Amino acid sequence: MRVGILGGGQLARMLALAGHPLGIESTVLDPGEGVCAGAVATHLVGGYEDADQLGRLSAAADVVTYEFEQVPETATTELARHNTVHPAPQALATGRDRLNEKRLFQELGIPTARFAAVDSYEALEAAVADIGLPAVLKTRTLGYDGKGQAVLRESGDIEPAWNQIGGVPLILEAVVPFGREVSMVAVRGTDGEKRFYPLVENLHREGILKESRPRFGDPLHGTAVDYAGRLLDRLGYVGTIALEMFQEGDRLLANEMAPRVHNSGHWTIEGAEASQFENHLRAVFGLPLGSTEPVGSCFMFNLVGHLPDPASVLAVPGAHPHYYGKAVRPGRKVGHITLRAETESLLEERLEQMRRVLPAD
Amino acid sequence: MRVGILGGGQLARMLALAGHPLGIESTVLDPGEGVCAGAVATHLVGGYEDADQLGRLSAAADVVTYEFEQVPETATTELARHNTVHPAPQALATGRDRLNEKRLFQELGIPTARFAAVDSYEALEAAVADIGLPAVLKTRTLGYDGKGQAVLRESGDIEPAWNQIGGVPLILEAVVPFGREVSMVAVRGTDGEKRFYPLVENLHREGILKESRPRFGDPLHGTAVDYAGRLLDRLGYVGTIALEMFQEGDRLLANEMAPRVHNSGHWTIEGAEASQFENHLRAVFGLPLGSTEPVGSCFMFNLVGHLPDPASVLAVPGAHPHYYGKAVRPGRKVGHITLRAETESLLEERLEQMRRVLPAD
Known part of the structure; x- marks a missing residue:
């Protein structure tokens, strides 16, 4: 099995890493030299409107997908002539435009601000x-x-x-005064089957995701599943999606969707039976979906603009660092750390240890 | 961090896959064209006595390790002049010779046939x-x-x-009439710290490992830990080791050791907090060792000479296939499947399902 991925950043890298054990080889198209997915996938250097490289990507792939929603429509249209493209370009087009997206939420009865x-x-x-x-x-x-x-x-x-x-x-x-930012990461297969990860609580700083924590048994989990499910079905979606929401009182207001694997689902690599990356690949290849059940308790820290000392991070039990192989620049996501423990109380202990290792900001 | 690996088969492939998230890039030396580690590591094509390629491996690596024990001594000696080599060539030499190995067991008070x-x-x-x-x-x-x-x-x-x-x-x-074949996979760091995975029960057919099952709380776990610990300390070992033993009555008889990551430890990718591959890399780079605690219950099937239909495998909950990207040939290890569940009884159910998918032999 061969997947083509538009974009060669960390999401493509983690997709490719999830693919190897499944027997899925990845080829990425990205204009950047030395992009971080290149260490684990074949990298075609070229823009998303470069007809030659799009042709090479098409020939190297059974199924094409993407790691970001700003893919030019011309690229997906061209690729869809020769390849199966998932999620469908229509979902991409909706997710690309905040107004259309909000109107779709409204139409589906999903509350918004x-x-x-x-x-x-x-x-x-x-x-x-x-x-x-x-x-x-x-x-x-x-x-x-x-x-x-x-x-x-x-x-x-x-x-x-x-x-x-x-x-x-x-x-x-x-702008609504909200209590929490949450997201629902979900996946839908070619046969319409849907699976949902536990609701995730997110913390952003200056518009960038800093921390995510899945909240098993959250009272709003069912509501979030309902909303994400409506969206997946309406779009005839195939693959992993993320729906970001605000909690206002006991209501969830949909903010935006990401038609792709999502930063708030990175903890699933260690914290769920099958990760969002594996499930995205299973879905786009028409394979049975994997379990989204949690494996212990988890917390994810994004590493933005800095890389902590590896030995200090690894000294914390249950720490699973993921470095993306990118040069460190201010404001740049260069990795994440998932912290896992068998129980919530043990996780709390480990969180304290990890916060001593990570720089405050 | 850069690791050089002698050998480019599935063990090197899984080492390289474990390395990427830790920020460790791998280069493998292997005479075969298109070896399976090449998809996730830089592959130098050359024999283990090819001075030019050994020089390139040395230059591309901070630390050198190996995936098989039959490495010519000339290669490790040459590499040790420029690089840190773990495990030490002395352990390799002992493991290479069944007689020396048995004499060492004897000397350490580890029973043998x-x-x-x-x-x-x-x-x-x-x-x-x-x-x-x-x-x-x-x-x-x-x-x-x-x-x-x-x-x-x-x-x-x-x-x-x-x-x-x-x-x-x-x-x-x-030949002793034995009840079980078991193995102890363990790891030792540069500071002498040792960690031990649960004792594993193994089933071989025609001399090839077919199935492995970690047995949490096995009454002979402590004995196995004791024996493996003596061996690790005597060899001043750094990295992952496997000690294969027979159980005769309530005694363990050491059969052989493998101075490397081992097939009977593949289940640790999903079934332990840190896998044997990750812990080998942590050890050889002098980083803190990861937890060897189990995560749920596990079973591993080797795929020898055949690859089952991916969709049927993935339809079994908790199935984690690992295909090595190798052409199928009779008697060749081409992959493995780890089956994971939260409890032993759920694992039993899933085992029944998986046995219906895998060809009997």
Whole structure:
């Protein structure tokens, strides 16, 4: 079995690592030289609109998938002529546009914060009048990890925000006072079977995910399963998806979906019977899905802009570091650490030990 | 961190796969084209006495290790001039010679079956008279998976056995009526710390390992830990080792040691907190050892000479196939499947399911 992956970053790297034991060889297409998936996959160097390299990727793969949602439509359309492409380009198109995404949530009865399309300064003023402040103005496409966003706290912020990111299609979203950020990582197979990992609690700082913790038996797990399930079925989705939500009181408000393996599911490598990476591959190859049952208790730390001393990390029992083989730069995700323990109380002890090793920020 | 590995088969492949998350890049030296570790490591094609390629391996590695014990001494001696080599070539030399190995066991007070050196036909006759029959005649070096061995059941077998493998240094060993074949996989760090996986029960057919099952809480675990510990300390060993033993009544008789990661420890990838591969790498790099505690209950099936249908295997809950990317040939190890469950009784259920998928033999 041969998979082609658009993008050669850490998600592709972890997909390729999950593939080898299953007998799945990976080829990645990525314009960067020496991308981190290249250590475990064949790397074709080229842009996502490079017809020659797309042809090579197509020839090297039975199934094509991707590690990021900003793939140009021309690439997936071209690949879909020759290969099975999962998740379907339609899911990609929806996930690429925050407005379409929110409208889909609405249509499926999945609650969201209030939002409005903003295509002009006048529309922005009208949207603020309607939704109120605080609110966040976002580009409809191409935003990730907090980029392409401006927070509006008072009316004086409207003009600077417009100057900062205006001129492209935007969306204004109400900022809701929320208790938790959570995500549901789920997978759907070619036969429509769906499996759901436990609900995950996430902590972001400056728009970048810092910590994730699966919460087994969370009272909102069922609600999140219901929402993610509706989305998977409507999209006829095949593969792993993540639905990010805010908790407001006892409600979940959908924020965005990621039509791919997701950072908040990295703990599944050690913490679930089959990881999100393995399940994504099982799904796109039409194989039976693996169990999403937890194996002990888990916590994930992202390593952003720094790599701690390996010996100190490995001295903590149950620590499973994952270094991505990337050069360290400020704000760059260069690895993650999953901490696992048989019980929640033992996990708490180990968390304390690990927090002494990791730099505070 | 960069590791060089002599040999590029499935053990090197699984070492390399364990290395990537830890930030350890692997380079393997192996004369075969397209060896299976090549998919996840840099592969230098060359013999183990090829000075140029040994030089390249040395330059590409901080630490050198190996996946098989038949490495020529010239290679390890040359590499040890420039690199840290673990386990030490001395352990390799002992493990390479069945007679020295048995004498070492004896010296350490580790029981063995009766044995005698055989260097001539007359010595063979004398050894048979002393030890009795049945017995097994083995080459002192280069034997593995049942090769270079002849079983002597009656005196008429002596001459044919001599004709078959005589002319090189041999050892005659008593065949003991044993209840179980077991192994102890253990690891020792540069600081002398030792960790032990649970005792494993093994089933061989025609000299090839077919099945392994860790037995948590086995009454002979402590004895096995004691024996393996003596061996590790005497050899000043660094890395993962396996000690294979027979159980005769309530005694363990050491059969042989493997100074490397071992087939009977493959279940540790999913079934222990840190796998034998990860712990070997942690050890040889002088990093803290990982926990050898079990994670649920496990069973391992070797795939020898056949690959079952992937979909049928993956339909069994808790199944973790590991395909080595090798062409299927009769008698060749081409993969293994670890079956994991939270409890022994659930494991039994899954074992029944898996046995229906795997061909009987």
